[in-house]
Amino acid sequence: NAGVTQTPKFRILKIGQSMTLQCTQDMNHNYMYWYRQDPGMGLKLIYYSVGAGITDKGEVPNGYNVSRSTTEDFPLRLELAAPSQTSVYFCATGTGANSGANVLTFGAGSRLTVL
């Protein structure tokens, strides 16, 4: 039972390159999230999904894209990487309970540097 798996753990990109951060879960949770965390800051929501085929923008979606074709996978695509996208990226799943008790489980994070 791996929980939430993110790959890669570290990556260095050149300005203008593109890449995909992978996130896979085996918890059978419908809700999935991508956050970024800049040094000394909190988590900013990039995109989220409440189920396969459904995605929605968070606070900072510009420069990113997502897809959710299966319950298990929620990849985050960075197009035309910029230095401002240097950050630690966290994927998370949520229980999405009807009562609103949406407890998150986080992956280990992916540290991205754009030079």
Added chain:
Amino acid sequence: QKEVEQNSGPLSVPEGAIASLNCTYSDRGSQSFFWYRQYSGKSPELIMSIYSNGDKEDGRFTAQLNKASQYVSLLIRDSQPSDSATYLCAVNAPRDGKLTFGQGTILTVHP
């Protein structure tokens, strides 16, 4: 106005003292509130959740919620050096699965 705002840190308390962390939120319809702890270089982990007005206690941790004032707090009693971490307040939007975090408060407990 930020959706979720925490008291600015860093917060430093001596070992054995009570640490008080505060959070305000803007969406009056929010129903679920969470406190996560994040050690340096690690992922956030849930320490408390609260859904009703009042206090909720779990060991040395007490979460307090006041929906009328749109305010949620976390008290850590008998603080230990191992409590030194960043504490993140999170609020669930009332109508969908959006979960928004505050900017975090860095807590240092010194011996």
